[in-house]
Amino acid sequence: MPSTPTPQCVRRLQKELSALCREAESFFFTRPSAKSILVWYFVIKGPADTPYEGGRYFGKLNFPPDYPMKPPEIIILTPNGRFETNKSICLTMSNYHPENWSPLWGVRTILTGLLSFMVGDELTTGCMTSSDELRRKYARESRRFNAEKMPVYKELFPEEYQKDLEELKREDSEKNGRTSGSAGCGANTKGGGVMESQEKEQWRGLFPALLGLFAVLMGAYFWPW
Structure with a gap:
């Protein structure tokens, strides 16, 4: 398989990147x-009211x-x-199933x-089973993991990386405050709670619409015309 992208491939990826950069707030950034336009990194935000809430994947x-x-x-x-x-x-739209793929996607x-x-329960290659409790634990730890274990995350998403550092600093400060009995962390806790609440409300409106759009796309492609 050639390692050099075709001109069509380069144009398509550049076009998609330009369109995504112009979008307003989304459930992911990419x-x-x-080193290569053929490798894209992304971060998906865990949806509210799921075990992945607050996670950054x-x-x-x-x-x-x-x-x-x-x-x-x-x-x-x-x-x-x-x-x-x-x-x-x-997945249907991964390299495992080229027969199901549409160039329109x-x-x-x-x-x-x-x-x-x-957010579903179906299993496939690359999946694993675990408890909701463990998934919530991973969600809480995801920012720290990305910031400390993934150098390319810091390189490609410096703004998100800085936000994560601030959030982790706030969390560490709260933990230290609870341990020492300090009363000075209340304002920070409240501020963090407001941000989380705003993000939850955004998700509650956005997530069902996204899943509905995905269902329409899949149905349109597989419908037996």
């Missing part, structure tokens, strides 16, 4: 590797040189309790499908 898409004629490989790097880390995930379709599958 950026290509500085870092992963990557490995595109074939002839994308969009063939689908990419999908890999999650952050421990999450749903997918094995550093393993290819078998793109990064947004892929990540919407990944999130839809993530």
Whole structure:
């Protein structure tokens, strides 16, 4: 398989990146590797009212040189309790099923499908079973894992990395305050709670719409015309 992307592949990925960069707030953010346009890294935000709430799930898409004629490989790097880390995930829109792939699909379709599958219970290659309690634990630890264990996360998403450092600093301060009996952490706790509440409300409106859109896309493609 050639390692150099075709001109069509480069144009398509550049077009998708430009469109995604113009979008307003979304459930994910993504950026290509500085080394190759065929490797994209992404972060999916855990939906409210799920065991993944508050989580930040870092992963990557490995595109074939002839994308969009063939689908990419999908890999999650952050421990999450749903997918094995550093393993290819078998989904309809992944490289496991090129026969089901449509060139009309793109990064947004892929990540919407990944999130839809993530919050479900179906098992496939690259999945794992675990308790909701463990998944919530991974969600709480995800920011720290990405910031401390994933250098490429810091490199590609410096703004998110700084936000994570501030959040981790706040959490550590609260823990130290509870341990010492300090009364000075109340304001920080309240501030963090407001941010979390706002994000929850955004998710409650956005998440069902995203899943509905994904269902429409899948139905349109597989409908027996």
